Amino acid sequence: MSVNEVQLNAYAKINLGLRIHEKRDDGYHNIETVFKIISLHDRVAIRLNDRGGARLTCGLAGVPTDESNIMMKAVRSLEKKSGRPIHTDIHLEKHIPMGAGLGGGSSDAAAVLVALSRLLGLSLTDEELMHLGASLGSDVPFFVGFYLGHGATAKGQGRGEVLSYFRWPLTEHVVVVYPNVHVSTPWAYQNFRTAMPSTVDTENERFNLTKRIESAILSAPLEKGLFFDNDFEYLVFREYPWIRTAQGVLVDLGAKVARMSGSGSTLYGLFDTVPEFETLRERLGDAAIFRCRFIDSVK
Numbered sequence: 001m002s003v004n005e006v007q008l009n010a011y012a013k014i015n016l017g018l019r020i021h022e023k024r025d026d027g028y029h030n031i032e033t034v035f036k037i038i039s040l041h042d043r044v045a046i047r048l049n050d051r052g053g054a055r056l057t058c059g060l061a062g063v064p065t066d067e068s069n070i071m072m073k074a075v076r077s078l079e080k081k082s083g084r085p086i087h088t089d090i091h092l093e094k095h096i097p098m099g100a101g102l103g104g105g106s107s108d109a110a111a112v113l114v115a116l117s118r119l120l121g122l123s124l125t126d127e128e129l130m131h132l133g134a135s136l137g138s139d140v141p142f143f144v145g146f147y148l149g150h151g152a153t154a155k156g157q158g159r160g161e162v163l164s165y166f167r168w169p170l171t172e173h174v175v176v177v178y179p180n181v182h183v184s185t186p187w188a189y190q191n192f193r194t195a196m197p198s199t200v201d202t203e204n205e206r207f208n209l210t211k212r213i214e215s216a217i218l219s220a221p222l223e224k225g226l227f228f229d230n231d232f233e234y235l236v237f238r239e240y241p242w243i244r245t246a247q248g249v250l251v252d253l254g255a256k257v258a259r260m261s262g263s264g265s266t267l268y269g270l271f272d273t274v275p276e277f278e279t280l281r282e283r284l285g286d287a288a289i290f291r292c293r294f295i296d297s298v299k
Contacts, residue, residue: 005047006119010111011295012040012102013142014174014261014268018230020192028138028159029189035103035142035160037152037295038174038268042104043093044071044111048119050087058092070105070136074112077132082122097288099182101262103139110143126150134161139262152296170294172256173274177246178288181265188232188263195235228259236264243267249283 013035021030049055054075056065066072071090079086090112096104110133117124124132126148133140138160146152151165237244243260247267250258255269280289 004119005045006115007043007045008111008115008147008298009041010044010096010104010107011037011143011146012096012104012107012176012292013037013139014102014176014266015230015259017228017259018232018262020189020231024159030158031156031160033156033160034168035139035154035156035163036168036170037146038176038292039295040096040102040176040290040292042096042108044108044115045091045093046112046115046119047089048087049089052085052087054086054088054090056090056092058094060092060094063092063094063098070109070140071112073136074109074132075116077135078113078116078120078122081124081128081132082120086116086120088116097178097180097266099184100178100266101183101260101264102176102178102266103143103262106137106139107143109133109136110140110147113140113144114147130161130163147298149298152294167296169296170270172270172272172294174292174294175250175255175269175271175274175280176261176290176292177250177267177269177280177284178290179240179243179246179265179267180286180288181240181243183232183236183240183264185263188235192232192235195238196231197234228257230260232263233260236260240265246284246287253279253283 016034016036019032023029056069056072058065075086092108096102098104113129113132117129130141130144133144141161142154142156142163145163145165153166153168155164243265247258250267250269253275255271257270258267260267274291
């Protein structure tokens with residue numbers, strides 16, 4: 001492979017807990033979460049070209065390849081930052097389900113930002129690249145930091161872009177279940193409170209999720225499930241009861257933790273011993289199922 005091209009994995013993430021706090025003046029909500037990289041990934045190939053222009057291709061139907069794609073937006077943000085046109089061909093091999101709460105598009109965009117910056121020798125600082133990522137989406141800075149070597153686990157605050165990376169080398173197997181349901185993130189933020197029990201206080205006196213995560217790092221494995229609450233689950237489970245049922249299936253099969261990632265609709269289960277794929281398929285029907293592991297560094 002020449003110095004003008006690179007191929008890399010663009011990994012998915014799961015949220016180990018997600019708390020939603022007050023709505024901000026800019027329309028976003030303040031949140032607390034812990035992002036963690038898993039082995040499920042897209043494949044991104046980037047090559048500088050001589051003919052001019054930027055082009056994105058993808059073999060999977062339904063993936064936009066025009067300027068609406070966040071990867072093309074990443075290219076344009078680098079052009080604006082560097083003050084120069086970028087001539088590149090990008091090919092996306094898509095495996096992470098779209099609109100699933102796994103950060104696939106954000107990861108793809110972060111991979112483009114970091115890889116093109118290096119290929120072009122733009123000498124952008126980590127802070128500059130993460131700022132560009134934040135302009136594209138709330139999850140993008142986490143992935144930028146991962147590809148820059150900051151780590152595979154981070155506490156996310158603000159709208160998710162205020163990050164504190166730390167090591168948490170979990171060894172559990174990860175089973176990801178995508179029920180082929182797209183949950184709109186804006187819809188979820190607009191409506192999550194309508195489904196939350198009145199006993200749950202989203203504004204005041206909430207136990208700080210990130211402090212609980214810090215404490216739990218030293219706890220026994222079976223205690224991990226006590227703090228992975230996701231505030232979106234009340235709404236998504238109400239609207240899509242099968243997702244709640246699937247969560248129960250994961251628990252029945254031995255998951256120590258079974259939760260929804262992001263705004264859904266993907267569920268993940270953490271297992272000491274991963275169930276046989278045939279058993280998962282029999283119990284979960286037509287859902288897309290991925291058996292994964294946690295990733296600690298860029299491969």
